[in-house]
Amino acid sequence: MMPRSGGCTDGHLLVLPRGHVADFTVDPVVSATTQHRAAELAAEIRRPAADEYPGPMSDPARSVALPPRTLATPSHLTVRSGGRPAESCDRQHSAGTLSTDRRVRPSPTAWQGHHEHARHPVEAAAPAAAAQRPRAPGQSGRYAYPVRSYAHELRIQGHWDEAVTLHECALEAATRAGDSLGQGLAAGNLGSIQRLQGQYAAAVRSQQRARAAYWDAGERLGEANAVHEMGIAQRLCSDYEADRTSQEQAGELYRALGNTFGEANTLHELGTMYYLRGDLRASLAVQRRALAKFQEHGKPYGLAFAYNEVGLVSCLLGDYPAAATHIAHGMSLHGELGNRFGQAYSLKDLGVVEYLTGDHRAALATLTSAVEQHRELDSRYGMGLALTELGTAHRLCGEHATALSTLLQALSLHREFAFRHGEGRTPMEIAVVRDLMGDRTGAQTDLDQALRTHTEYGHRHALTETVLARAELLLRHGETDAALADFRDSLTPARDIGAPLLEARATEGLAHCLLPTDPTTGLARLREAEAIYRRIGAPDLARVEEALRGR
Template structure:
């Protein structure tokens, strides 16, 4: 018809019927028929496409790794259903939403968000839930792609196939999807088309179960407004990525998830039992959901029944199963991706007794070099089979540890005994290096077995490095010792305990040390090694002394003395005697202490042990000081200090300096006393010994109080109290409390002083410290006297004096007599008071204790003035004033001066 209309111009004949109308209106008819033709052509094309068989998107490409052909990607045009197994991930979800919101509001391109975590932790569940939460921000569509990176029986989807599926899912006709024999060219063409499809759109894409960054890189949209969430069992390195770590659930969230999935009411379930169940699941969402499913499908079971079954089965992974789903299966997928060498390394790590490991302990376990171990740990980390912690340290999740241990048991390549022997040999070698930096000069260090020297050890080149390494490895070493003991490896237990003893002496916690040395003692009894038994008992006694468990310390040390005598070990016997002498000193049995130290000193001189001689002399000097024999105390301590400096033993030097400072303080030489205490504190600080730092602070606080600096004194005692409390050092803590009580009394805060001194008194009695008890009784009496409780105060003074006289502490006796005299004078009984001051004056002058001499003279002068013996009283007061001035106690001297002036008026 169109042709006819065109030729109508040269035709002379007329068309018949209705065709004539078309002929008469040629141009209008031409346009009308042309439009109809175009419409029919479009309709026919559409009908042809819908009826034709589907074409293949591309020829079957070869797999990237040359394995079996891949399958097509499963692409969902919308997100999967949001599962009920999702539990509270508030922090992770807020981090993701915040990242997306910040990018959208600033106009920046949305980065790729990689959801990171171990198998079974719920990465896909989190990604789907996050997609639902964020869906409104991406109105142009939400796509979910399962890339089969780690799916049983499936080969990972190639990027080419995934792109074909994505393009088809977004409406691209199959015949328009690029095809060809050049796999690289086809992939690039499809990726370009995919980026074009998403240009200027806001879409959400979840790439689940990716195997590598190579697999997912072509799938990333080119536009800046699309959000990509990636999950993978491996750690992927994407450009401009944001990593969202998804870890095991908090305990309370895991319990809530279990309750929700169990089909039981919360009231019918024991919360404590549920806590144990989710702990046994390792707080993994997958494990929790599988265990809850078992309870849901067995109505006759209680939560306790399930817990008992899980505990008694001895195979947590076997019990964490529901139908065909199991936690072990998720681990197996990641394990199977490893090379045989890495699989062997992973199995070895399953037998590690500790909690955290590094490349050195990993090398020992795997019998490989440290470099190879470091590569193995990095590979396992990338596969999410191990977690990394600060300091290049790694940890297996509890369930992964069970899985690795099960594989090791099945393979039989290494037994638990072999594993413990290997790792203990490493630790013994490393401990030997560390002990060379922390042991005192001249002190013997434990010998390591021959095999321990054949392993690589970390670079420990200073005391600071040694202490840092020991602190990091403390829990691991103790765990290895416990495991060795379980396996009856008694020799290893003995060697490991001895190697850890120097560090535990200094750093504690001492309850751990007690358990360790008890274990070593039992191991020595099993082997019949009496020398090892004596060593363990001696260390146990030392730690018990640190804990102020004095009866237990004496028992252990006396038994150690007996064992050393049986094997003829003179140096060991001397060490034990020296330590038991210190305990006797702490409990104020001065005669027993002096005898023990004298015997120890003789043995040390016999065997030529210079460090031992210095220790015995220093401790003997402390006994002499406690019995107010200040001259002999200074002589013994000065000789000890010279030997310590000769040996370069800073620890001993600091101890002698501190005790000399105490003696100088009692002698009224406050400037020298403060100098000695500061010197001691500086050395303790350099040695990082906070226990003895605290002791030095207490003594420095006393000097500051006596020289009129109550603020500085309170700061020193408070800091000491914090250290002692943190370290669990009860005796030192009690001293700090007593000193603070004295400060409160002198500051006029009598109520708080009484409370603190009562606390100190009870603690000293609990500790069995007679000297401390006497000091607290005297100070408490003074405080109660200020509070107006005369009768109670007098009784406290009497009890204090009884103990002090029994101990031979004449300086302490003079102090209490002065307190008592002050109380009686203030209450009007000045005649009796004067007799007490005279007794104190005689004691103070006899032992050369000038502070108590001045206090006694002041008391006598006040009593005489009250009795109107003005001349005699003024003489005593002026003498007291002069002594105060000589001591540098300006406040007391000024007070006496004002009293003399007032009476003269």
């Protein structure tokens, strides 16, 4: 790789990363890694005769040097044309990314890519990249294939900027070579990372490019994966119908290939989409099917996230013990896989269960840990989700000023990523806090914003919750007639979507509105609310029991 700005001795090539260490001795691992890649480049330039290096090195790697931006090299490190290739590392690449070129086979020796105390995931992945060698110079996929060894480690550890650099380089190399399969691999991996970074429109475009490239290469499994990933990005753009269509198309492709693991992934995504739309029973049914398929095929990565989703939906359906159990299973699996990204989401989900079951201080600690872990990973989308729940926990602990500050941070992040569900849910929480702090005008403005967002995007659960929040605000200020109408409007959808906590809150609100004028009906409603709170184990039960004792 020639430096674009010159500065290299004539007759030499330089492996040129984006950063530098002061000299060769500052960081031996970085220096050694750079030398390793320089040797790979030398192997690309000078391909020795087949009998010169026996075994795996008989056909040296034909790849470009692809150093991630945090792996630096001293500026004086150079490699002469004709340099000797690096010693072969006969190890298998990390699991978790699709091998679509069936003519390329990694060595059977397992590479343990997940090291909890590794200084940087690329340091563990770098030897594996050198081992992924195509069998013949003309094979498709040869430019992108070495990059795949890095991809999984970079993804699960949150080093997404480095991953983008790798995949962009691979995509450029594959495009120049006219390598359709390589383009599909690189564009698909790039789109996945762009999605994690919150660049959803860019992610959709990358997956569209991957789909077209896979089609040209006749690689139907890659095409299915690209369509599936494209749907996830569409869902994050709040285009739920497009996501549904993409997942149905991907599912058809997977079924035609007999790929039940791919089917499990599409089911998992459909379950997430149903959850956001408020179709909780449908979400749980689909997520359980996905969970069973992941268990059947022993896919721990998908299984861990399926446990998270089943736990989250179970929580909204009022089954808190099941929610806690599934989330704990997911967190344990994420830990075994070294997936800090998944662990952060598990912490967020666990915190929600804790505050819904009344353990507000525990929730505060758990959600603080979730926010910090997302911050360390630079997962701004995940941090926004965790901050919304943390703000709710602060409110429940009576820390209103801190709650407001936290929720405003969350809203800023949701707007940054155009995450519409968060742009509705968070203003609702802000409205509750503002009202408790005496800012009723601000609270009403935030509630109006939340109602508009959820109505526009069809978030049934969130919309019902927001109408309830408005009703409770009206009741606190003595506007009983207006509150009564909102409680009635929220009761039917709460029952329809199977959200017992919302149903209980609506029923309790109706009771308090009716008690002054119709005590018999009001008491009946209050007892209905008591029964629901008792059944799901909600801490609100104590409040209703006290109200009944006063009667």
